[in-house]
Amino acid sequence: MHIINIKDESPQNIIEQASLVLSQGGIVIYPTETCYGVGVDASNSSAVEKLLQYKRKRQNKPLSIIVSDQKMAEDYVFLNETAKNIYCNFLPGPITVVSSGKQKLAPLVESPQKTQGIRLPSYPLILDIVKKFGRPITATSANASYKKTPYQIQDILQNISEKQKGLIDLILDAGELPKRKPSVVIDTTMENIQILREGDLDIEKYQTFLSSKEEETQELAKLIYEAVSPYLQTKLIVLKLQGDLGTGKTFFTRSFAQNLGIRENVKSPTFILCHEYPIKDAGTLYHLDTYRMYEANEMEDLGINRLFQPQNVIVIEWADRVSQYIEPYLKEAVVIDMRLKHMPEKDTREIKYKIKL
Amino acid sequence: MKKTYILAIDTSCDDTSVAVLRNDNVLSTVIASQEEIHQPWGGVFPRLARRAHIENIDATIELALKKAQLKEWSKIDAIAVTYGPGLAPCLEVGLLKAKELSEKHNKPLIPINHMEGHILSPFLRNSNGKYYINNLPQVHYPLIALTVSGGHTDLVWMEGVGNYRILGETLDDAAGEAFDKIARMMELGFPGGPILEEIGAKGDPSKIDLPLPMAKKPNYHFSYSGLKTACLYLIRDLKEEHQENFPSLIPDICASAQEAIVDSLLLKLKRACRNMPPSLVVIVGGVSANKRLRLKARKILKKLNIPVAFPEKKFCTDNAAMIGLAGYHRFQRGEFLEDFSGVDRSPSITIEKANGFVFGE
Numbered sequence: 001m002h003i004i005n006i007k008d009e010s011p012q013n014i015i016e017q018a019s020l021v022l023s024q025g026g027i028v029i030y031p032t033e034t035c036y037g038v039g040v041d042a043s044n045s046s047a048v049e050k051l052l053q054y055k056r057k058r059q060n061k062p063l064s065i066i067v068s069d070q071k072m073a074e075d076y077v078f079l080n081e082t083a084k085n086i087y088c089n090f091l092p093g094p095i096t097v098v099s100s101g102k103q104k105l106a107p108l109v110e111s112p113q114k115t116q117g118i119r120l121p122s123y124p125l126i127l128d129i130v131k132k133f134g135r136p137i138t139a140t141s142a143n144a145s146y147k148k149t150p151y152q153i154q155d156i157l158q159n160i161s162e163k164q165k166g167l168i169d170l171i172l173d174a175g176e177l178p179k180r181k182p183s184v185v186i187d188t189t190m191e192n193i194q195i196l197r198e199g200d201l202d203i204e205k206y207q208t209f210l211s212s213k214e215e216e217t218q219e220l221a222k223l224i225y226e227a228v229s230p231y232l233q234t235k236l237i238v239l240k241l242q243g244d245l246g247t248g249k250t251f252f253t254r255s256f257a258q259n260l261g262i263r264e265n266v267k268s269p270t271f272i273l274c275h276e277y278p279i280k281d282a283g284t285l286y287h288l289d290t291y292r293m294y295e296a297n298e299m300e301d302l303g304i305n306r307l308f309q310p311q312n313v314i315v316i317e318w319a320d321r322v323s324q325y326i327e328p329y330l331k332e333a334v335v336i337d338m339r340l341k342h343m344p345e346k347d348t349r350e351i352k353y354k355i356k357l
Numbered sequence: 358m359k360k361t362y363i364l365a366i367d368t369s370c371d372d373t374s375v376a377v378l379r380n381d382n383v384l385s386t387v388i389a390s391q392e393e394i395h396q397p398w399g400g401v402f403p404r405l406a407r408r409a410h411i412e413n414i415d416a417t418i419e420l421a422l423k424k425a426q427l428k429e430w431s432k433i434d435a436i437a438v439t440y441g442p443g444l445a446p447c448l449e450v451g452l453l454k455a456k457e458l459s460e461k462h463n464k465p466l467i468p469i470n471h472m473e474g475h476i477l478s479p480f481l482r483n484s485n486g487k488y489y490i491n492n493l494p495q496v497h498y499p500l501i502a503l504t505v506s507g508g509h510t511d512l513v514w515m516e517g518v519g520n521y522r523i524l525g526e527t528l529d530d531a532a533g534e535a536f537d538k539i540a541r542m543m544e545l546g547f548p549g550g551p552i553l554e555e556i557g558a559k560g561d562p563s564k565i566d567l568p569l570p571m572a573k574k575p576n577y578h579f580s581y582s583g584l585k586t587a588c589l590y591l592i593r594d595l596k597e598e599h600q601e602n603f604p605s606l607i608p609d610i611c612a613s614a615q616e617a618i619v620d621s622l623l624l625k626l627k628r629a630c631r632n633m634p635p636s637l638v639v640i641v642g643g644v645s646a647n648k649r650l651r652l653k654a655r656k657i658l659k660k661l662n663i664p665v666a667f668p669e670k671k672f673c674t675d676n677a678a679m680i681g682l683a684g685y686h687r688f689q690r691g692e693f694l695e696d697f698s699g700v701d702r703s704p705s706i707t708i709e710k711a712n713g714f715v716f717g718e
Contacts (some may be wrong), residue, residue: 245538246582246585246586251582254529267527268530268582270400270530270534271444271507271508271534273403274445275705291400292400292401301407301445302445347586
């Protein structure tokens, strides 16, 4: 077992060494934007068997894989429009996208239903390793099955046997990782995410979601949360919501807040103008309704300088009213622009959105 | 025993209100209404409201003192002021003024939770020491308060002044907000509650079916987003179907919407009263002025054999008299501040923050 502290070595060197270990069927433990993962060559049956020995008690749970880009993904799975939409908008990021597999990987990697989970982590070093290696590697978390999610190397080593330790060939130690939840898994082979109009990849790059029930809006909130959550600790995140009465602005905000771990019930801010909810391990969620703002600079009354700070999340309903005024504060921010609209079909809302990271 | 004189200020929303109380007797109450300012806009615009508060507050205080025939400040024992919940820019005006006056005249300050004021509002007496409402039931605890306004819809269990527990609350919009938004959909004006009530009086609530919000949920919470959406689709469909005849349907829509809101409130109130019978129910806040709500609530509670009290009409909406009454009770308990530098506006505090005497979010 060899440990490389990634701060001490040149990326070139790390990529070379990791790639070499993988090609020899070895096990590499690596950092990602979520937790530490454990990787082997996903096309090499004996390497996968070695991995399963390391993980223990996995029964028939399938293994996700990491690819370096969408092109590599398409060599191993069929991407439908829903999947392409997610790749295009949310990846790289902490999302595992499940698609129908092409059965080109080692046995036990794909699920018995022939589906395959794919990760494109927003962790450049790993993408570079996979790129250099030229084939997907496994993307399971580096703990043994049913043990603690590993955010530092000790979390792993303290919870495995000497025998398991002996199976590890290389550890890439990036120190303690921010405690982010494991990636969210989105199954695009199911019908629960509907992205109807594909023709919307226009100049503005708005994506279109049609939501005909609350669960679908919740799904979208989860997707957007996953896309922006890596920036929660470092940047200001602003969601600008524009849409008529009853299009679900507050409902979307509530769903988004739930993803932020906010347990309080997010209510309409119409009356109070601004509701605040503390976010665990980050700043504050400010939920604003600017419908009744007479002058855009009324944002000042709410303490704009306090609001527009990194680690905060600001959701603004009727954002168009203050759009120009807040523009200067958004330069360094992650901005999600959303437009919600009633459709002729009952209970159906069209939600157009774009994300600026 | 020496009487307590309280000067009370409320600037939580769009009205600048000042009152002077002697114990629980209202000596004067002055409200500088901003209705004309906000009406054309279909809602309270905070910046305009703040500006109007600043313009009105000195004159309102002066007038309230004059009407109470208090010639000198020395008679005032304390200043009570709303510090939340409400609109931040508006709350600030009243709070700053109260602090300024406290300092200038060396009077203790009593920061009051606006919702506590509403809950106590039925128990105000006039300057002759008589309750404003006839036949006010004896005040017994525990009581259940339904506080229902443009910003709140809460069901509160109260064991006494300063002892509150929220049984249920709205999960999205307040009932008053639902009235406002439904009125907005039909471009009927603002505020929506009185408008829907007036137009709805000419309509038939049984002609149009609207869902009864949260009817199936076995809790004490409220929700109006579903009703809002149902109204939106209903109006859209009826407009398409009836074209230029649509306006003739408006009274029925108003009646139905009002009925749905009123019934949803009473459904949860009734459930709470059955499960934990209180000695008294009070229904307070702007929406408690609604006649349909009063009528139906009286019927239901009569059957349950629980007395119910509503505030005098003028004390349903925001007013400083109720803040003064809460201030009086707090003062009696020695709950006032000599050093109030740490008190800040708290736009979104709940009634439970009025338990004990602690300030801040």
